[in-house]
Amino acid sequence: MNAAAKVLDPCSASRMMWFDKQDQRALFGDIRDEEHVLCDGRVLKVEPNVIMDFRSLPFEDGAFKLVVFDPPHLKYAGKDSWLRAKYGVLTNDWRDDISKGFAECFRVLASDGVLIFKWAEDQIKVSELLALTDEKPLFGHKSGKREKTHWITFMKRSTMTEAQLPLIPRWAVLPHPPRHAGFLQPDREVPGYTLEQMLEYGRVCAIEAVKQSK
Numbered sequence: 001m002n003a004a005a006k007v008l009d010p011c012s013a014s015r016m017m018w019f020d021k022q023d024q025r026a027l028f029g030d031i032r033d034e035e036h037v038l039c040d041g042r043v044l045k046v047e048p049n050v051i052m053d054f055r056s057l058p059f060e061d062g063a064f065k066l067v068v069f070d071p072p073h074l075k076y077a078g079k080d081s082w083l084r085a086k087y088g089v090l091t092n093d094w095r096d097d098i099s100k101g102f103a104e105c106f107r108v109l110a111s112d113g114v115l116i117f118k119w120a121e122d123q124i125k126v127s128e129l130l131a132l133t134d135e136k137p138l139f140g141h142k143s144g145k146r147e148k149t150h151w152i153t154f155m156k157r158s159t160m161t162e163a164q165l166p167l168i169p170r171w172a173v174l175p176h177p178p179r180h181a182g183f184l185q186p187d188r189e190v191p192g193y194t195l196e197q198m199l200e201y202g203r204v205c206a207i208e209a210v211k212q213s214k
């Protein structure tokens with residue numbers, strides 16, 4: 001595990017979906033650390049780098065560039081079933097859990113960071129899940145023979161404060177307004193300016209100021 005990991009998988013189970021299960025760019029979490037022997041004799045290991053609870057993640061705000069959120073999708077699964085061993089099960093408070101999970105995943109994502117949400121629509125409709133976050137997805141894809149597995153992409157909205165935005169210079173040479181005299185005497189009533197013209201001039205000035213700040 002790389003201490004400076006940029007990718008977080010907070011409920012990674014046995015990392016089935018990972019091409020490289022030891023990818024050093026990622027931090028693998030789960031609420032359990034267990035080993036199971038499946039009915040075909042294969043061993044299933046859930047060995048997170050860090051035991052964590054997606055409802056309360058032990059990371060600072062904005063710590064990751066990419067988070068993949070693949071929580072349990074089953075309300076019911078046999079006590080000793082392979083489904084339970086592989087995917088875990090939801091609690092009775094699953095709406096609250098997942099809603100906290102979404103909030104936490106977005107909190108630990110950097111501004112403009114990407115969240116991939118995976119959901120298998122077996123027992124609960126994906127629309128019920130999307131209702132548990134205020135963030136709006138960008139696009140998605142369905143996979144599997146019956147197209148029940150949804151891969152949904154979000155991008156965290158920019159959370160930069162004005163102080164963090166690249167500073168626009170205090171002094172910039174701005175283009176002349178459409179009618180110079182009016183701007184030199186702002187209190188004077190100047191006939192002929194529309195709100196649109198004023199807004200357009202403001203926009204042109206802002207673009208010019210940003211250009212000069214680079």
Ligand SMILES: C[S@@+](CC[C@H](N)C(=O)[O-])C[C@H]1O[C@@H](n2cnc3c(N)ncnc32)[C@H](O)[C@@H]1O
Pocket residue numbers: 010011012013014015016017018029030031032046052053054055070071072073086087088089
């Ligand atoms: C659907 S499986 C993830 C499968 C995984 N993506 C893979 O490729 O194998 C969901 C996992 O979430 C874990 N989990 C359940 N509740 C959790 C919680 N509150 N915090 C962290 N992990 C949790 C379960 O133990 C289970 O291993």
